[in-house]
Amino acid sequence: MSTIIESRSFTLSEAWKGVQSAKPGIRIREAAKELGVSEAELLATKLHDGVTRLQGPWPELLNRFKTLGKVMSLTRNNACILEHKGPFQDVNVMGEDTRAMATVIGPIETRVFFSGWHFAFAATEEKSDRVLKSIQIFDRSGEAVTKIYLQEKSDEAAYEKLVDEFRAEDQSRELDVEPYALDVHNGPTDADAFLNEWSELKDTHDFFGLLRRHQVSRYRALELASGRFTFQVNAKVTPKQILDNASVSKLPIMIFAGNRGNLQIHQGKVRTIRLLDRGHTGAEQWLNVLDPDFNMHMRMDLVHTAWVVRKPTTEGDVTSVELFDKEKNLITQFFGLRKPGIPEKSEWRALVHELPAL
Known part of the structure; x- marks a missing residue:
C-alpha cells in the first residue's frame, strides 16, 4: 500500500472521528455525505479494524446467506428503508454475468440484480452495549445496496466461515469508486x-x-x-x-x-x-x-x-x-x-x- 493511500485513509478516518465527536450518534451514511465521500469509502477506513473486504462470485455469496439462520435484511434508497428479520429461505439465481439476478422468497423477500453489486465487506461494530456483525454490499459508486445483520439466534460460526472463505486478497483501504451516469430516457417516440x-x-x-x-x-x-x-x-x-x-x-x-x-x-x-x-x-x-x-x-x-x-x-x-x-x-x-x-x-x-x- 502506498504512503499516499495510507495518508488519505488516515486523514479520512480522522475526519470521520471529528464528525462523530461533533454529532454523536450520526450514522455512517450521513457522515459520508458531510465529508463528501461515499459510505463504502468511509467504511473501508476501518479495514484491519473490525472490517474485512469480501469478494464474489456474488451469486455464491448470496446463496451462503442461507447458512446464517435468522438475520435482519436491510435495503434502502435515499428516502426509504425496509428491514425484515428471518432466514434467507429460498434463493434462486438466474442468468449470467451482467444479466444475472436472483429471487429470494420467504420471510425475507428480495429481487437481486448482481450488476449493482461491486464492493462487499464484513463488519464488526460496537454500538452502545451491543456488538453488531454484518455483511454489507455496495454498488460501484459506493452506495449501499443491502446490509445483512446477525441477530441473537444467528449462526455466528457460519458467519465466520463465510468471512474466511470470501475474504478478498485485496484488503487495501483505497476503493476505486465510480459515479453512475444519469439515466436519460427521451422516449417514447410514439x-x-x-x-x-x-x-x-x-x-x-x-x-x-x-x-x-x-x-x-x-x-x-x-x-x-x-x-x-x-x-x-x-x-x-x-x-x-x-x-x-x-x-x-x-x-x-x-x-x-x-x-x-x-x-x-x-x-x-x-x-x-x-x-x-x-x-x-x-x-x-x-x-x-x-x-x-x-x-x-x-x-x-x-x-x-x-x-x-x-x-x-x-x-x-x-x-x-x-x-x-x-x-x-x-x-x-x-x-x-x-x-x-x-x-x-x-x-x-x-x-x-x-x-x-x-
Missing part, C-alpha cells in the same frame, strides 16, 4: 403506440419491458398516462393514510423499496404506524412501521409526488400507489397483497379510492 401497448399488458412484470422498448423513464410514463392509467394523489397524506387504513382493517399489503442492486418486498399486514421527527435539526420527518419482524422508515419530507397507477393483467387491473422524490426517483410502491392468478382485492381498491386526489 406516445400513442406506448399507451396502446400499456392497454394490452398481460402481467405487471411486463411493464419493465414496455419502458425499455420505448426508452421512457418510469416517471415520464406516468405523466403520459395521466387521466387514462394514472393520476396524482396528495403526496403528504397518502403514505400514512395507506398504512393507517391497512393497519386498522388488517388488510395485507405489499411494499417495495430498492436501489440498483436490490429490491426488498414486504408482504403481509402492518400494525404499528408512527410518524416521528428525527435528524439533528428535527427537519427530517419519518413515517415508520414498527412491527416485530418488519420495520419501514420513510423520509416523508423527501416524498414529492404520489401516483395511483393501473396496469391491465389477465386477472384484471392491478393498482399500485407509487411515491417519487423531487428528482423523480422512485421511492416506494404500495400494492394490495395478491398472488399470481388471483384478482386484486376489492378492499385494496376501496382503500386507494379514498386517497385524496389532486
Whole structure:
C-alpha cells in the first residue's frame, strides 16, 4: 500500500472521528455525505479494524446467506428503508454475468440484480452495549445496496466461515469508486403506440419491458398516462393514510423499496404506524412501521409526488400507489397483497379510492 493511500485513509478516518465527536450518534451514511465521500469509502477506513473486504462470485455469496439462520435484511434508497428479520429461505439465481439476478422468497423477500453489486465487506461494530456483525454490499459508486445483520439466534460460526472463505486478497483501504451516469430516457417516440401497448399488458412484470422498448423513464410514463392509467394523489397524506387504513382493517399489503442492486418486498399486514421527527435539526420527518419482524422508515419530507397507477393483467387491473422524490426517483410502491392468478382485492381498491386526489 502506498504512503499516499495510507495518508488519505488516515486523514479520512480522522475526519470521520471529528464528525462523530461533533454529532454523536450520526450514522455512517450521513457522515459520508458531510465529508463528501461515499459510505463504502468511509467504511473501508476501518479495514484491519473490525472490517474485512469480501469478494464474489456474488451469486455464491448470496446463496451462503442461507447458512446464517435468522438475520435482519436491510435495503434502502435515499428516502426509504425496509428491514425484515428471518432466514434467507429460498434463493434462486438466474442468468449470467451482467444479466444475472436472483429471487429470494420467504420471510425475507428480495429481487437481486448482481450488476449493482461491486464492493462487499464484513463488519464488526460496537454500538452502545451491543456488538453488531454484518455483511454489507455496495454498488460501484459506493452506495449501499443491502446490509445483512446477525441477530441473537444467528449462526455466528457460519458467519465466520463465510468471512474466511470470501475474504478478498485485496484488503487495501483505497476503493476505486465510480459515479453512475444519469439515466436519460427521451422516449417514447410514439406516445400513442406506448399507451396502446400499456392497454394490452398481460402481467405487471411486463411493464419493465414496455419502458425499455420505448426508452421512457418510469416517471415520464406516468405523466403520459395521466387521466387514462394514472393520476396524482396528495403526496403528504397518502403514505400514512395507506398504512393507517391497512393497519386498522388488517388488510395485507405489499411494499417495495430498492436501489440498483436490490429490491426488498414486504408482504403481509402492518400494525404499528408512527410518524416521528428525527435528524439533528428535527427537519427530517419519518413515517415508520414498527412491527416485530418488519420495520419501514420513510423520509416523508423527501416524498414529492404520489401516483395511483393501473396496469391491465389477465386477472384484471392491478393498482399500485407509487411515491417519487423531487428528482423523480422512485421511492416506494404500495400494492394490495395478491398472488399470481388471483384478482386484486376489492378492499385494496376501496382503500386507494379514498386517497385524496389532486
